[in-house]
Amino acid sequence: MNRYNAVIFDMDGLIIDTEKLLIKYWVTAANEFGYPMKREHALHIRSLSGALAEPYLREAVCPDFDYKKVRSRRIELMNADIAKNGIELKKGIIPLLDELDRRHMQKAVCTATDLERTTRYLTSLNIFHRFDKVICGPMVEHGKPAPDIYLYACGELGESPERCLALEDSPNGVRSAYYAGCGVVMVPDLTAPTEEDRKYILGEASDLEAVIKYL
Numbered sequence: 091m092n093r094y095n096a097v098i099f100d101m102d103g104l105i106i107d108t109e110k111l112l113i114k115y116w117v118t119a120a121n122e123f124g125y126p127m128k129r130e131h132a133l134h135i136r137s138l139s140g141a142l143a144e145p146y147l148r149e150a151v152c153p154d155f156d157y158k159k160v161r162s163r164r165i166e167l168m169n170a171d172i173a174k175n176g177i178e179l180k181k182g183i184i185p186l187l188d189e190l191d192r193r194h195m196q197k198a199v200c201t202a203t204d205l206e207r208t209t210r211y212l213t214s215l216n217i218f219h220r221f222d223k224v225i226c227g228p229m230v231e232h233g234k235p236a237p238d239i240y241l242y243a244c245g246e247l248g249e250s251p252e253r254c255l256a257l258e259d260s261p262n263g264v265r266s267a268y269y270a271g272c273g274v275v276m277v278p279d280l281t282a283p284t285e286e287d288r289k290y291i292l293g294e295a296s297d298l299e300a301v302i303k304y305l
């Protein structure tokens with residue numbers, strides 16, 4: 091018997107290998123406008139809602155940091171990179187999706203990325219149709235690390251949070267899922283979980299196929 095009825099996936103850095111591009115182009119875009127943003131600042135705002143990322147960057151990088159302008163340029167640079175080079179699936183996603191289908195478990199995507207780009211990315215990799223629900227940041231009032239997006243996803247799936255397993259690669263995403271009441275497994279991408287992160291997770295998986303043991 092499955093411990094969970096559904097699995098909820100973050101997207102960037104978990105399903106698709108785009109987190110490295112987000113980090114690269116946040117820094118590039120900010121530097122183009124003369125802001126001394128560094129890699130550690132970009133790592134800090136992974137999956138973080140704009141309402142929290144903007145004041146953080148003004149405090150940590152520059153008091154007049156223009157979040158909207160830099161974000162717009164970051165999207166432009168990242169879109170150009172993806173148009174030229176494409177994007178890759180993260181290791182283990184297809185075996186995990188196949189196993190969830192075999193067990194008749196529901197699957198949802200829960201991402202800070204907007205619906206247009208989420209749909210485009212997942213469709214280009216021929217996996218959009220494999221998810222029952224796709225939940226994006228603009229659909230809820232408060233983004234990660236608030237629990238809103240995971241609570242919304244659970245509601246859309248018709249499952250209680252305790253019957254949903256969330257998969258995340260970033261600390262902000264881990265906290266969002268944990269605060270919603272989901273079980274959480276971290277699949278690290280750019281950074282390993284800290285001791286603080288470990289308080290919120292059931293365990294750590296080396297890749298998505300390794301998540302199967304937690305189902």
